[in-house]
Ligand SMILES: Nc1ncnc2c1ncn2[C@@H]1O[C@H](COP(=O)(O)OP(=O)(O)OP(=O)(O)O)[C@@H](O)[C@H]1O
């Protein structure tokens with residue numbers, strides 16, 4: 001799976017750009033404020049229908065204009081191509097197209113262009129709050145287990161209903177017990193999917209960390225499922241029913257799950273330097289790409305913003321080597337071309353683009369990926 005062609009209209013400082021000639025490894029370089037992150041934002045918009053930073057279209061649309069549009073062509077791994085299009089307007093309107101036909105759900109785009117992002121916001125995986133880590137976990141499970149997404153939707157429905165039942169008076173007891181049973185069943189399944197995924201993810205992450213930061217010692221990834229692991233979910237819900245009633249919401253469950261990285265037993269966010277944190281984040285993201293490749297025979301596309309910042313040349317090279325070995329398509333930015341020009345095993349697979357004042361110029365271009 002590879003992005004072959006990208007049209008960008010009115011995304012941040014890029015008024016109009018038509019980019020072709022992508023390789024497997026695509027380096028965008030240019031001065032601060034030239035538009036490198038904006039190119040990655042445009043690809044993110046194409047795959048996720050939103051910015052890295054959140055759901056609002058305001059930050060994506062060029063100042064003073066009403067909408068932005070991205071269109072792209074993705075080559076499928078067997079044969080054939082998929083065209084994707086996303087238009088977002090300040091008014092809130094969102095229009096998605098797959099093969100020229102309107103698409104209803106963002107999940108349809110995600111299927112065609114699964115993205116992994118490594119940028120400044122990724123530090124939230126270590127230093128942010130649990131939702132960032134749950135999102136990371138869900139991304140991984142979603143892409144290797146097709147039953148996960150419908151189950152996740154069912155769980156959201158059940159917990160909403162149960163919480164609304166909990167906030168009502170005793171008359172709602174029967175209804176509450178129905179929703180509790182549904183929730184217990186759905187939550188247990190979600191957790192099983194996550195646990196299976198995690199069992200595959202954790203050793204890959206450890207192996208990556210041994211290569212990226214061998215001097216670090218014992219790095220461990222742990223999954224907290226969101227309730228006492230000695231109990232089934234139905235038991236945990238029964239144990240907290242009284243207090244859930246008092247508080248008016250469901251206190252335990254997959255909605256409280258979290259991931260924790262420890263170094264020699266200490267929380268990574270407490271002991272690691274900024275550069276080391278970045279390498280751990282790269283390890284987490286690379287492990288997901290490996291797993292998707294191994295389980296599904298599919299690659300995701302990596303958007304890596306400003307890899308050299310915070311990393312010394314040796315560690316930057318290690319991350320590049322891992323990205324390279326993964327075989328995924330990579331869109332990566334840096335300020336100086338030399339920072340990322342020679343890190344790759346196959347120069348023929350590298351395309352270089354210079355970005356200046358919102359204009360993107362291909363320097364080394366490929367006929368076809
Ligand atoms: N909505 C917007 N409309 C127009 N311009 C914008 C908008 N949002 C940001 N910009 C401007 O677009 C320019 C490019 O921003 P971008 O973040 O892509 O730069 P960059 O090349 O990644 O820079 P850096 O090296 O500092 O990360 C900046 O000057 C920024 O102020």
Ligand SMILES: [Mg+2]
Pocket residue numbers: 036037038305306
């Ligand atoms: Mg940038």
